[in-house]
Amino acid sequence: MLRLIKPDETGYFDNLIANSPGPEFAQTAVWAHFKSQSWRPLHYLYEEAGEPLIAITIWLRKLPLLPFYLAYAPRGPILLKTVGESSLPEFWPELRIELHKRGAFALKLDPAWTDDLQAEQLKAVGFRPVHSDQPFGGIQPKCTFRLDIAAEPDELLASIPKKIRYNIRYPEKNGVVYRQGTKADVPDLMAVLQDTSRRKKFLGRNAAYYERLLEVMGERAALIIGTKDEQVVAASITIVCGRQAWAVYGGMMREYAQLRAYYGLNWQRMLWAKSKGATSFDFSGVPVDRSEDSPLYGLYQFKKSFGGDFVEFIGEFEQPVRPFLYWCWQTFAPWVIKARKWLAARRRQSATEMDEAK
Structure with a gap:
């Protein structure tokens, strides 16, 4: 059963993630609190017989002028136990119903999973791979190096x-x-x-x-x-x-x-x-294009030089929650996103210039 955690359970929630087989700070409640000036976070546990098997933090961002939200789960969900993977077929429909109630029109996620079979399982329940032209492959880096420390x-x-x-x-x-x-x-x-x-x-x-x-x-x-x-x-x-x-x-x-x-x-x-x-150190992303002609080849070589293991995640996926609104988003969002990025860049540049002036 999927349940929204209580406000006084965020520490418990974060401890579950920290002690899971694949912890990800981007899914913690504390990181969501840090990001809450831009997104509204919701934290869910999927439990069977009272045992938590899956954790997911959803960030909601409202569409301009409309009462609907884009739901984003950065690096989620988190399988709290290896047996949690067998509960995913029941988890996804419950999550979709919950997000529909919350006014979401789509769910975007980029789990820290590396198995192509897991990508196929996402497709089987209605997720669509997102093809990004960003140098690092998406909002979160698609590839990285991780060193055993x-x-x-x-x-x-x-x-x-x-x-x-x-x-x-x-x-x-x-x-x-x-x-x-x-x-x-x-x-x-x-x-x-x-x-x-x-x-x-x-x-x-x-x-x-x-x-x-x-x-x-x-x-x-x-x-x-x-x-x-x-x-x-x-x-x-x-x-x-x-x-x-x-x-x-x-x-x-x-x-x-x-x-x-x-x-x-x-x-x-x-x-x-x-x-x-x-016990593991993530160098936080390398470019998807790792050819010697890439302008980011030097960054790739630097992070590779420490001798870590190359890791490639399955990438970004989206699932429509409200299909018509999702189609509108797919059609018009690129223009909106470009405008938002331009405005955000202008604000950051102005703030940086003010800091330098001080």
């Missing part, structure tokens, strides 16, 4: 390719000092991300976003900063959920690229993740 630090370091071990040690031998920061250090992070965004030609978020992230996520997130002679040279945010950690935001100052500080920074991220119980 369960070993003791010395053994783990020894398992990393020799050249990368050298690059990891190089910064500290040349005066770079790493430390864990706080909200007060977000300006240092912003300096790094703004320098990176100017080089890579993308618009980042404003300081308030990262300050709120650190505040809401608490001990589940860490801001780690690398400095040389009190000058910030690299910075990053890492998130952990159960046995899994993710390198979500980060960069280095181009001026200090010769220090190779980002290699050492990623090692510090792994050590922090291990201290929180993580």
Whole structure:
């Protein structure tokens, strides 16, 4: 039976996800709370005989001028036990009925599943694969590298390719000092991300976003900063959920690229993740186009160089909940999305310029 959890059960819900075979921070209630300024979250458990088997967080976003919502389950659902997969045929119809009651016109999801059979099972219950032209394959990255970090630090370091071990040690031998920061250090992070965004030609978020992230996520997130002679040279945010950690935001100052500080920074991220119980480190996405001609080939090579396992997820899927409205969405949404992205980019650029001016 599917049930909406009570407000006082969010901690219990997040613990179930953290202790599942495949934890995903994007499905937690705490992450949904962080994102609740843009989406309205709902958290459900599917239980049999009182035993929770499947968890799913649904984010609802209202259509302009209409009382209907797009439902999105980032990296969901979560199979809380391996036997949960056998309950999916009963889970999906109950979820669809519930979302219809909530005013949803479509459900979008991108589960952290890698089995083609699971993709076929989604198609069998009415989901349609979404073909994205985004460089990372969708809202969430379709491909990534994940490194097993369960070993003791010395053994783990020894398992990393020799050249990368050298690059990891190089910064500290040349005066770079790493430390864990706080909200007060977000300006240092912003300096790094703004320098990176100017080089890579993308618009980042404003300081308030990262300050709120650190505040809401608490001990589940860490801001780690690398400095040389009190000058910030690299910075990053890492998130952990159960046995899994993710390198979500980060960069280095181009001026200090010769220090190779980002290699050492990623090692510090792994050590922090291990201290929180993580045994796997996700480099948070590589481009779908991994050819040498790709403008993101360097990013792919950097993340590959640590020796992790290449992981390809099944990608995005959508299921109509209200077929006519879904058809309208499919027909007109591309124009709406382009307009929203343009407006959002303008707002972020204005906010960033204000931060720089300060």
